[in-house]
Amino acid sequence: MNAEARILEPGQMEAPAGEIRFLFLPDHDLFARRAERLRFLSEGHPLGDYLAFLALLADAQHDALNRFPPLPLPDPKEQALCREHGMPLLGARSWPRNPAWRAGLITILQQMKEAALPTAARDIVAGLMHAAETGLEETADRILVGDLVDIPPQELPFIAAALQVYWVYMASALHERAVGRMEEGGVCPVCGSYPIAGIVRSGGAEHGLRYLCCSLCASQWHMVRIKCSNCESTHGIDYYTLDGSNGAVKAESCDDCGAYLKLLYLEKDSRMEATADDLATFALDMLMDNEGKARGGPNLFFHPGRG
Numbered sequence: 001m002n003a004e005a006r007i008l009e010p011g012q013m014e015a016p017a018g019e020i021r022f023l024f025l026p027d028h029d030l031f032a033r034r035a036e037r038l039r040f041l042s043e044g045h046p047l048g049d050y051l052a053f054l055a056l057l058a059d060a061q062h063d064a065l066n067r068f069p070p071l072p073l074p075d076p077k078e079q080a081l082c083r084e085h086g087m088p089l090l091g092a093r094s095w096p097r098n099p100a101w102r103a104g105l106i107t108i109l110q111q112m113k114e115a116a117l118p119t120a121a122r123d124i125v126a127g128l129m130h131a132a133e134t135g136l137e138e139t140a141d142r143i144l145v146g147d148l149v150d151i152p153p154q155e156l157p158f159i160a161a162a163l164q165v166y167w168v169y170m171a172s173a174l175h176e177r178a179v180g181r182m183e184e185g186g187v188c189p190v191c192g193s194y195p196i197a198g199i200v201r202s203g204g205a206e207h208g209l210r211y212l213c214c215s216l217c218a219s220q221w222h223m224v225r226i227k228c229s230n231c232e233s234t235h236g237i238d239y240y241t242l243d244g245s246n247g248a249v250k251a252e253s254c255d256d257c258g259a260y261l262k263l264l265y266l267e268k269d270s271r272m273e274a275t276a277d278d279l280a281t282f283a284l285d286m287l288m289d290n291e292g293k294a295r296g297g298p299n300l301f302f303h304p305g306r307g
C-alpha cells in the first residue's frame, strides 16, 4: 500500500477547455463490453461468483436495451432551457420515468430466470417478477437519490440494472450538442448522477485527459486532472494504489472533503470498463476506508451494507 506524492502526470498540461471534447454519450455495446470484462475479471477473483453473476446481468441488460421501444425525449425547447440553467436534461431525480423501465426490468428478469442461478437468487427473481408497481417505483426513487442503505441487497442489482438500461437508452439517443455544462463539474451533465470512476483516455485527441463516468447513464464528461470531483479542490490531492498493482487503477483522494474517486488509466489496460473494474478493485476501497476516505460516487452494484 502506498500513497504517491502529488506528481506531474501526463495530461496535466492541457488544452484550454473550449478545445476539448466535453462529452461522450453511451453506445449500445456498453453492456456487452461490460459483460465480457466482468467474465474476464471473475476468473480466480475473490468476488468471482458475484462478478460472474453481474456478467449474466449485463448480458440481460444488453438484451433489454436492444428491445427498448422508442420513448419521448426532451424537445429542443426543453433542451435549450436545461442548457441555459445548467440543469441535466434527463435528471435522475426529476425526470418523469416512463413505465417502459419496468418492462425493461421484466425482460432482464425473464432472461435471468433462464440462467443457472443459486436458489436464493432465483427466489428474488421470481419475487420481483410479481412485485407491485408502487414498491418498485419507491425503490427506484431511493436508488436515484443515492439512498441505497435500506434497499434489500439482493434486489438492488436487478432494479439498478433496469434503471441503467432506461437511462443509457435515453442518453444514447441524444446528441452531444443537446447537453450543456453543469455548474457543478462533478455531476453528470446528462442525468445529474455522481460518477462511478474517472477514466484517463489513451490515444487520439483525448489522450491523457480525464473523463468522469456516470454511475447511472454511463455518459463520460471531461474534468481536468488533479482536481477533486466531489468539491473541486485542487489542494491536498493524493493518489493511492495497492501493493503490487500495475498502476492501472488509482484512487484520487482529497484532503479538503475526504472523498476519493478511482481513476482508470486506459494506457495501462485498454480493456478496462468503469463498473466492472471498480468492483474488481474492491480492495482499494478497503484501503481508502482505512485511510478515512469516503467514495465520491456510488457503484449501483455494490450495496453499502455489504462491506
Ligand SMILES: [Zn+2]
Binding pocket: 188, 189, 190, 191, 192, 193, 214, 215, 216, 217, 218, 219
Ligand atoms: Zn448520467
Ligand SMILES: [Zn+2]
Binding pocket: 228, 229, 230, 231, 232, 233, 254, 255, 256, 257, 258, 259
Ligand atoms: Zn474534495
